Amino acid sequence: MQSSSVAVVKPGDERYAPLTASFNGRWGAGTPDYVLLPVTADEAVEAVQHVVDNGDRFAIHSSGACYEDLLTNRGVRAVVSTSQLTSVEFDPQRSAFAVGAGISTVELYRKLYEGWQVTVPAGAGPPVALAGQMVNAGYGPLSRQLGQLVDYLEAVEVVVVDNDGRARKVVASRRADDENRDLWWAHTGGGGGTFGLVTTFWLRSPGAEGDDPAAQLPAAPQELILSQVAWSWDAMTEEAFSRLLKNFSSWHADNSAPDSPSVNIFSALKPRHVSAGEFLMSTELDAGTPGAERLLDEFLAAVNEGTGLTYRQERTTVGWLEHVTSWIGLGGDGWEGKGRFKAKSAYLRTAFTDEQLRAMYRHLSDPGFDNPATMVEIGGYGGAVNAVGEQATATPQRDSAMRLLYLTMWADEADDAVHLAWLRRWYADVYASTGGVPDLRGTGDGAIVNYIDADLLDETLNTSGVAWHELYFGSAYPKLQQIKATWDPRDAFTHALAVRRPD
Ligand SMILES: Cc1cc2nc3c(=O)[nH]c(=O)nc-3n(C[C@H](O)[C@H](O)[C@H](O)COP(=O)(O)OP(=O)(O)OC[C@H]3O[C@@H](n4cnc5c(N)ncnc54)[C@H](O)[C@@H]3O)c2cc1C
Structure with missing residues (x-):
C-alpha cells in the first residue's frame, strides 16, 4: 500500500x-x-x-x-x-449512537452504560464484535424484553464496490424515503462479509423521539436477579429428563408472545452429556420487575413440575454491568482448554416433540461417548422479537420461542473425527423426520446464521432438500439476492455461506 x-x-x-x-x-x-x-x-x-x-x-x-x-x-x-473501529459517540444529526463496527459487545455495553445508562439486546462473550453479531442477527438475554439487536439498527455505513471496481462508502438507513434503504435492510440479518464492509452502525430504538441521548436506546437494568439451577444425572430417568425439556419448551411456547407478562425472564437450559454428572439452567431477570422473585419462583416450579427431581439452586442479585462484562466462557465453567469446537443450531417454535425428546436423551445419556464439554443450550427467545413483522428486517424468524445451540468442545486435533461425528449424529437424529435439519415453519424455523454451520451445505448431512440459505434466511433470501446483485455486482464480498446473486 x-x-x-x-x-x-x-x-x-x-x-x-x-x-x-x-x-x-x-x-x-x-x-x-x-x-x-x-x-x-x-x-x-x-x-x-x-x-x-x-x-x-x-x-x-x-x-x-x-x-x-x-x-x-x-x-x-x-x-x-475493522477491529480498530471502536468509537462510540452520540450523533445529534441522526439522534442515534454512532458505533464503530469492530467494538466488542462487552465494550459497547460498558460505554453505553457509563455514558448514558442505556443498552441494546446483544449477546455475551468478550471476544465477539458488534459487526458480525449485528449483521448475522445476534441476540442476547434482553431480547425477549427488547427485541433483536437488528431492531435497533437505525443506519449503517458500508464500503461497497461498484461494477467498475471502485470502492466507496455509502450510508444506508431505515428511513422510508432513503434511496439506499435496501442496503440497510440487508444488514439486519443478511449475513456478514456479503454486501460490503461495515465501518459504522447507528443504533436507535424504533420509534424513539426527541434528541435526549438517554431516550434513544432502552435504559439498562440496574440489577439482575440470577438463578443457577443444577440437576444431577444420578437421579435422572428418561421420563424425568423428557418431562423437564417438555416443561421448559412448553413454557416458552406459551410465554413468547410480545405481550406475555413473562418476557422479562430469560432462561437457558443447558443439558450436558451424562459424563458431566449434572446440568444447569441459568435464568435472569431485571430485579426492578414488579414481583420479580415470585415470577422466578413460578417459572422454576413450571419447569420442574411433575419430574420428581430435586435441584440445587444459587440465587444472587448482581449489578447489571458487572454481570454483562464478566463471562464464564463458551459452554460454561470448566471448559477451559477445550479450544476446538463444533456448533449447530435451530430455532424452535413449539414444545419439543416426543421423537425429539427421545433423540436428545438417547445421545446425551450415551455411555459410549465421554465428553462432558457437550451440551445443547436451549435459550428463551420470542417476546419483543416477535412484535416485528416477518418482512421488516432480513431476520424473518419472528414467531419462534427458543434458539438452540448444540455444542461440543475438545482439546486435541487427533479427536476431531470422533467429536464431529458424534455431534452430527445427535443433531441428525433430533431432526431425523425432516432430513437431518430443523424444518421450516413447523416445529422449527430453520437454523441460526449467527451460529454458522457449513454442514448445511453438505447434502450427505442435510438430506432435507431444503437449501442452506432457506434454512438461514427463509423468506428473506430472494430479496437478499436482489440486493446482492445491486450493491455487490462484482461479487467482491463473498465466502462459502454468503448470499449469492440470482442466477
Ligand atoms: C464466545 C462466543 C460467544 C458468543 N455469544 C453470542 C451471543 O451471546 N449471541 C449471539 O447472537 N451470538 C453469539 N456468538 C456468535 C457471534 O455473534 C458470531 O460468531 C459473530 O458472527 C461473530 O462476529 P465477529 O465480528 O466477532 O467475528 P468475525 O469472525 O470477525 O466475523 C464474523 C463474520 O462477520 C463478518 N464481518 C466481521 N466484521 C465485519 C464488517 N466490519 N463488515 C462486514 N462484515 C463483517 C465476517 O466477514 C464474518 O463473516 C458468540 C460467539 C462466540 C465465539
Whole structure:
C-alpha cells in the first residue's frame, strides 16, 4: 500500500497472529499475505480498494469469533480488519449512537452504560464484535424484553464496490424515503462479509423521539436477579429428563408472545452429556420487575413440575454491568482448554416433540461417548422479537420461542473425527423426520446464521432438500439476492455461506 496511511500487517509482525486467529481452535490461524488495519472509514475505503485492485481473495475480520473458517481458509490471501473501529459517540444529526463496527459487545455495553445508562439486546462473550453479531442477527438475554439487536439498527455505513471496481462508502438507513434503504435492510440479518464492509452502525430504538441521548436506546437494568439451577444425572430417568425439556419448551411456547407478562425472564437450559454428572439452567431477570422473585419462583416450579427431581439452586442479585462484562466462557465453567469446537443450531417454535425428546436423551445419556464439554443450550427467545413483522428486517424468524445451540468442545486435533461425528449424529437424529435439519415453519424455523454451520451445505448431512440459505434466511433470501446483485455486482464480498446473486 504505497502512499497510503493504512497500516499493513505482515507475517512476522506481532499483530499478525491475533488478527488472523480464529476463536475456534479447529481453524487455528489463517495464512494471508497481509492484513490491512484501517482506523477511519476513509482508510477502510482505501483498504478495500487495495485488495480489489490487487485481485486478492480477502476476508473481513472484526474479532475472529466466527464458528467456521471464513477467516482462516487457506484461499484467503488478504484480510481487512475493522477491529480498530471502536468509537462510540452520540450523533445529534441522526439522534442515534454512532458505533464503530469492530467494538466488542462487552465494550459497547460498558460505554453505553457509563455514558448514558442505556443498552441494546446483544449477546455475551468478550471476544465477539458488534459487526458480525449485528449483521448475522445476534441476540442476547434482553431480547425477549427488547427485541433483536437488528431492531435497533437505525443506519449503517458500508464500503461497497461498484461494477467498475471502485470502492466507496455509502450510508444506508431505515428511513422510508432513503434511496439506499435496501442496503440497510440487508444488514439486519443478511449475513456478514456479503454486501460490503461495515465501518459504522447507528443504533436507535424504533420509534424513539426527541434528541435526549438517554431516550434513544432502552435504559439498562440496574440489577439482575440470577438463578443457577443444577440437576444431577444420578437421579435422572428418561421420563424425568423428557418431562423437564417438555416443561421448559412448553413454557416458552406459551410465554413468547410480545405481550406475555413473562418476557422479562430469560432462561437457558443447558443439558450436558451424562459424563458431566449434572446440568444447569441459568435464568435472569431485571430485579426492578414488579414481583420479580415470585415470577422466578413460578417459572422454576413450571419447569420442574411433575419430574420428581430435586435441584440445587444459587440465587444472587448482581449489578447489571458487572454481570454483562464478566463471562464464564463458551459452554460454561470448566471448559477451559477445550479450544476446538463444533456448533449447530435451530430455532424452535413449539414444545419439543416426543421423537425429539427421545433423540436428545438417547445421545446425551450415551455411555459410549465421554465428553462432558457437550451440551445443547436451549435459550428463551420470542417476546419483543416477535412484535416485528416477518418482512421488516432480513431476520424473518419472528414467531419462534427458543434458539438452540448444540455444542461440543475438545482439546486435541487427533479427536476431531470422533467429536464431529458424534455431534452430527445427535443433531441428525433430533431432526431425523425432516432430513437431518430443523424444518421450516413447523416445529422449527430453520437454523441460526449467527451460529454458522457449513454442514448445511453438505447434502450427505442435510438430506432435507431444503437449501442452506432457506434454512438461514427463509423468506428473506430472494430479496437478499436482489440486493446482492445491486450493491455487490462484482461479487467482491463473498465466502462459502454468503448470499449469492440470482442466477
Ligand atoms: C464466545 C462466543 C460467544 C458468543 N455469544 C453470542 C451471543 O451471546 N449471541 C449471539 O447472537 N451470538 C453469539 N456468538 C456468535 C457471534 O455473534 C458470531 O460468531 C459473530 O458472527 C461473530 O462476529 P465477529 O465480528 O466477532 O467475528 P468475525 O469472525 O470477525 O466475523 C464474523 C463474520 O462477520 C463478518 N464481518 C466481521 N466484521 C465485519 C464488517 N466490519 N463488515 C462486514 N462484515 C463483517 C465476517 O466477514 C464474518 O463473516 C458468540 C460467539 C462466540 C465465539
